[in-house]
Amino acid sequence: xxxxxxxxxxxxxxxxxxxxxxxxxxxxxxxxxxxxxxxxxxxxxxxxxxxxxxxxxxxxxxxxxxxxxxxxxxxxxxxxxxxxxxxxxxxxxxxxxxxxxxxxxxxxxxxxxxxxxxxxxxxxxxxxxxxxxxxxxxxxxxxxxxxxxxxxxxxxxxxxxxxxxxxxxxxxxxxxxxxxxxxxxxxxxxxxxxxxxxxxxxxxxxxxxxxxxxxxxxxxxxxxxxxxxxxxxxxxxxxxxxxxxxxxxxxxxxxxxxxxxxxxxxxxxxxxxxxxxxxxxxxxxxxxxxxxxxxxxxxxxxxxxxxxxxxxxxxxxxxxxxxxxxxxxxxxxxxxxxxxxxxxxxxxxxxxxxxxxxxxxxxxxxxxxxxxxxxxxxxxxxxxxx
Amino acid sequence: xxxxxxxxxxxxxxxxxxxxxxxxxxxxxxxxxxxxxxxxxxxxxxxxxxxxxxxxxxxxxxxxxxxxxxxxxxxxxxxxxxxxxxxxxxxxxxxxxxxxxxxxxxxxxxxxxxxxxxxxxxxxxxxxxxxxxxxxxxxxxxxxxxxxxxxxxxxxxxxxxxxxxxxxxxxxxxxxxxxxxxxxxxxxxxxxxxxxxxxxxxxxxxxxxxxxxxxxxxxxxxxxxxxxxxxxxxxxxxxxxxxxxxxxxxxxxxxxxxxxxxxxxxxxxxxxxxxxxxxxxxxxxxxxxxxxxxxxxxxxxxxxxxxxxxxxxxxxxxxxxxxxxxxxxxxxxxxxxxxxxxxxxxxxxxxxxxxxxxxxxxxxxxxxxxxxxxxxxxxxxxxxxxxxxxxx
Amino acid sequence: xxxxxxxxxxxxxxxxxxxxxxxxxxxxxxxxxxxxxxxxxxxxxxxxxxxxxxxxxxxxxxxxxxxxxxxxxxxxxxxxxxxxxxxxxxxxxxxxxxxxxxxxxxxxxxxxxxxxxxxxxxxxxxxxxxxxxxxxxxxxxxxxxxxxxxxxxxxxxxxxxxxxxxxxxxxx
Numbered sequence: 001x002x003x004x005x006x007x008x009x010x011x012x013x014x015x016x017x018x019x020x021x022x023x024x025x026x027x028x029x030x031x032x033x034x035x036x037x038x039x040x041x042x043x044x045x046x047x048x049x050x051x052x053x054x055x056x057x058x059x060x061x062x063x064x065x066x067x068x069x070x071x072x073x074x075x076x077x078x079x080x081x082x083x084x085x086x087x088x089x090x091x092x093x094x095x096x097x098x099x100x101x102x103x104x105x106x107x108x109x110x111x112x113x114x115x116x117x118x119x120x121x122x123x124x125x126x127x128x129x130x131x132x133x134x135x136x137x138x139x140x141x142x143x144x145x146x147x148x149x150x151x152x153x154x155x156x157x158x159x160x161x162x163x164x165x166x167x168x169x170x171x172x173x174x175x176x177x178x179x180x181x182x183x184x185x186x187x188x189x190x191x192x193x194x195x196x197x198x199x200x201x202x203x204x205x206x207x208x209x210x211x212x213x214x215x216x217x218x219x220x221x222x223x224x225x226x227x228x229x230x231x232x233x234x235x236x237x238x239x240x241x242x243x244x245x246x247x248x249x250x251x252x253x254x255x256x257x258x259x260x261x262x263x264x265x266x267x268x269x270x271x272x273x274x275x276x277x278x279x280x281x282x283x284x285x286x287x288x289x290x291x292x293x294x295x296x297x298x299x300x301x302x303x304x305x306x307x308x309x310x311x312x313x314x315x316x317x318x319x320x321x322x323x324x325x326x327x328x329x330x331x332x333x334x335x336x337x338x339x340x341x342x343x344x345x346x347x348x349x350x351x352x353x354x355x356x357x358x359x360x361x362x363x364x365x366x367x368x369x370x371x372x373x374x375x376x377x378x379x380x381x382x383x384x385x386x
Numbered sequence: 387x388x389x390x391x392x393x394x395x396x397x398x399x400x401x402x403x404x405x406x407x408x409x410x411x412x413x414x415x416x417x418x419x420x421x422x423x424x425x426x427x428x429x430x431x432x433x434x435x436x437x438x439x440x441x442x443x444x445x446x447x448x449x450x451x452x453x454x455x456x457x458x459x460x461x462x463x464x465x466x467x468x469x470x471x472x473x474x475x476x477x478x479x480x481x482x483x484x485x486x487x488x489x490x491x492x493x494x495x496x497x498x499x500x501x502x503x504x505x506x507x508x509x510x511x512x513x514x515x516x517x518x519x520x521x522x523x524x525x526x527x528x529x530x531x532x533x534x535x536x537x538x539x540x541x542x543x544x545x546x547x548x549x550x551x552x553x554x555x556x557x558x559x560x561x562x563x564x565x566x567x568x569x570x571x572x573x574x575x576x577x578x579x580x581x582x583x584x585x586x587x588x589x590x591x592x593x594x595x596x597x598x599x600x601x602x603x604x605x606x607x608x609x610x611x612x613x614x615x616x617x618x619x620x621x622x623x624x625x626x627x628x629x630x631x632x633x634x635x636x637x638x639x640x641x642x643x644x645x646x647x648x649x650x651x652x653x654x655x656x657x658x659x660x661x662x663x664x665x666x667x668x669x670x671x672x673x674x675x676x677x678x679x680x681x682x683x684x685x686x687x688x689x690x691x692x693x694x695x696x697x698x699x700x701x702x703x704x705x706x707x708x709x710x711x712x713x714x715x716x717x718x719x720x721x722x723x724x725x726x727x728x729x730x731x732x733x734x735x736x737x738x739x740x741x742x743x744x745x746x747x748x749x750x751x752x753x754x755x756x757x758x759x760x761x762x763x764x765x766x767x768x769x770x771x772x773x774x775x776x777x778x
Numbered sequence: 779x780x781x782x783x784x785x786x787x788x789x790x791x792x793x794x795x796x797x798x799x800x801x802x803x804x805x806x807x808x809x810x811x812x813x814x815x816x817x818x819x820x821x822x823x824x825x826x827x828x829x830x831x832x833x834x835x836x837x838x839x840x841x842x843x844x845x846x847x848x849x850x851x852x853x854x855x856x857x858x859x860x861x862x863x864x865x866x867x868x869x870x871x872x873x874x875x876x877x878x879x880x881x882x883x884x885x886x887x888x889x890x891x892x893x894x895x896x897x898x899x900x901x902x903x904x905x906x907x908x909x910x911x912x913x914x915x916x917x918x919x920x921x922x923x924x925x926x927x928x929x930x931x932x933x934x935x936x937x938x939x940x941x942x943x944x945x946x947x948x949x950x
Contacts, residue, residue: 002490023813029846043851056449059808061442061516062472065766066635069848078632082452082468097489116807124449129800239465244456375453402784417783509878521816522842522939523902532887535870543921567782589872638889638900
């Protein structure tokens with residue numbers, strides 16, 4: 001049995017469409033100060049730091065060089081992983097399990113508002129020889145995938161639009177969220193087409209923010225527990241990717257999420273996810289992705305996610321609440337911080353600190369990430385409060 | 387107490403280092419991964435997880451470069467992450483691979499380092515302009531060489547080191563590189579001190595023949611848990627210690643004459659390896675040498691020489707490949723003698739230590755007996771140290 | 779050992795069409811938020827002032843300024859105006875442009891330790907009025923030499939690090 005890691009400190013800024021009042025350093029500093037205070041530690045006690053980001057999102061080459069100062073990590077073991085936040089947590093889970101390091105910190109941030117042409121950055125992730133010379137807008141990849149998924153499973157555009165409406169309404173109860181709105185599925189359906197069947201209302205909008213989490217080895221909790229926030233345990237974590245070549249993928253499925261879930265469930269001892277999980281924060285960068293991910297995670301049978309959503313199964317009072325935070329559609333898409341934002345919500349729910357949107361009696365939940373277009377990369381974490 | 391949960395190195399592979407490779411980044415990664423697997427006597431089906439390392443994305447001009455490389459690196463459908471710490475990434479790859487295995491989560495890990503610098507136009511050096519602070523530095527019209535020249539001058543003047551000593555490091559490494567099968571054409575060779583001293587000034591005190599070149603290339607290594615390694619016929623090399631450390635990004639607020647971040651990284655690795663006297667216990671070293679002065683600077687940070695003393699030892703031949711009393715440094719030829727596809731160059735240094743410990747370094751095999759060796763890399767705004775100690 | 783795999787291309791292969799190439803011009807543009815500390819710093823430059831912050835805990839006076847101390851990890855609210863002069867911490871004489879083309883007259887990047895800031899606290903800038911040849915420049919400059927800023931005229935300043943045109947050796 002591998003030693004578990006626990007989240008013992010949480011720090012975050014609210015997500016906002018823009019954040020001109022602070023630099024990225026100052027934004028991260030706020031989240032870091034809160035995280036250390038919550039964990040009841042000084043940054044000097046931390047043995048290893050991980051950041052998740054990538055050069056073209058920052059506009060800085062080798063962006064990892066700017067990580068240490070605002071984290072209190074000067075002259076400490078620090079490294080950067082170009083992946084979503086949950087895979088970053090997987091790195092910390094492994095580092096702590098070596099038993100050479102006791103306390104780890106992960107940082108994710110987004111200054112999405114500073115990127116003038118985000119689609120051009122996304123396009124740089126397309127294969128430079130096969131795909132990019134076609135000069136299509138990268139959102140077309142989502143359009144292709146959405147159609148393949150809906151046709152293969154029988155879910156509908158209306159049900160996808162309902163995801164957008166439900167999540168933006170859930171965000172009304174989340175003070176962190178950048179895009180709360182009292183919308184209906186009809187509003188999303190009526191929004192402008194982007195890459196048919198994908199419409200503007202199906203797309204999570206970019207947001208700025210920062211999140212810092214402090215993790216510790218379970219065996220170190222007795223020393224830390226008197227001062228730290230209520231620990232949230234990482235029971236299992238999985239991460240993987242499908243082929244980078246879009247044309248080789250089965251676009252109707254999220255194979256990366258299936259495999260990552262298998263890995264996380266195996267580690268967490270989960271054999272029947274719908275029965276053993278109390279809630280889930282799943283990636284909804286595009287509305288249809290929530291449905292596709294629910295089916296890939298085994299939280300709905302293929303073709304049933306849309307109907308179950310409409311019936312209220314995934315609502316806050318339903319059998320399996322999904323995205324009580326409002327998801328990325330409600331909170332905002334924050335690049336590689338997005339996965340950390342899902343973990344943040346899961347941790348707040350498990351600590352009983354989710355305020356107005358607190359779910360009753362939740363003991364175990366799931367957070368899932370997708371790295372965004374044009375990737376098929378993702379991760380899954382199973383979190384519990386004991 | 388030395389670290390008990392040991393991680394084995396089962397194989398290594400490199401491509402040639404080239405100014406311009408025909409192969410795409412994916413293909414370079416594939417070639418290195420395939421060679422390393424063959425060397426280990428394994429196939430991709432034996433691999434549980436994959437780590438890739440590359441330095442800035444702007445060389446390839448590909449965003450989400452880790453994803454792009456995934457199939458070439460053998461990562462399709464496997465747990466996979468790309469880690470980076472700038473120029474320190476190559477050696478850091480093995481640190482990341484180490485924690486994948488040492489955690490108990492996996493039995494085998496393939497670590498792939500790839501760098502294709504040549505695609506960036508008008509010159510790959512331009513990709514580095516964006517490493518400077520966007521408000522206080524980039525508007526000055528910066529270029530990459532400045533920071534290294536500034537650091538070299540500070541080091542040189544603090545200790546009063548003559549240029550000839552740096553030239554001697556370049557001479558040694560370029561000579562050692564003649565025997566390396568990956569060596570980039572035109573880089574290795576038998577140069578006189580006079581030739582090196584007379585090479586053109588790029589950013590004084592940095593001169594052409596004391597700088598590593600722009601390169602394309604890839605390298606890979608296969609790691610395994612002790613229980614997996616025990617099943618293999620060839621005795622493995624063990625990772626005995628790892629260390630990494632990042633200093634402040636406010637580099638103009640540090641005294642550049644000494645790499646204190648590297649000392650921290652080295653002490654972390656020495657402690658893990660149970661090494662109290664590195665000058666006795668490290669028998670061969672591959673310090674990161676993108677510039678001639680860096681080899682000496684790093685040997686001091688690694689505590690293998692006192693501050694300001696690595697140059698004197700260089701003059702005495704202490705770091706030569708055939709030394710009997712000293713510690714051979716960069717027997718591979720280093721970045722100055724083999725080439726510098728950044729992350730892959732760090733992997734080349736790791737592979738050299740692996741081959742030296744296995745007695746497989748051929749004409750590059752050092753004269754003294756080696757039981758333990760160290761590879762090191764460096765990067766970012768001259769602020770990161772990454773260290774791996776291997777032993778047999 | 780046999781040479782390892784990999785196919786090395788010549789410059790000729792690229793320009794002659796012997797190998798095919800795919801070109802792409804990234805449209806990677808950013809408008810970075812300068813934030814609290816650097817906004818004030820840039821405003822100061824526009825007004826002809828060099829501003830720093832002082833950590834109340836370690837008492838270091840820091841430039842470029844920041845509103846948190848990265849070592850004490852606490853907020854900083856104290857601002858100080860520095861005189862602008864300083865000493866050379868290190869310098870280079872650069873003949874290479876960022877695109878690797880060669881310069882006829884070199885640039886002289888310098889790290890200036892600022893008077894009034896804590897020891898070792900410097901900023902990157904350029905030296906001017908130091909000559910045009912390597913011999914001349916290295917003959918004039920030395921680590922520890924006092925320097926002073928040469929500001930752009932007020933009307934030309936725009937709130938950027940380049941509002942200081944360059945540093946030059948102090949008189950006398």
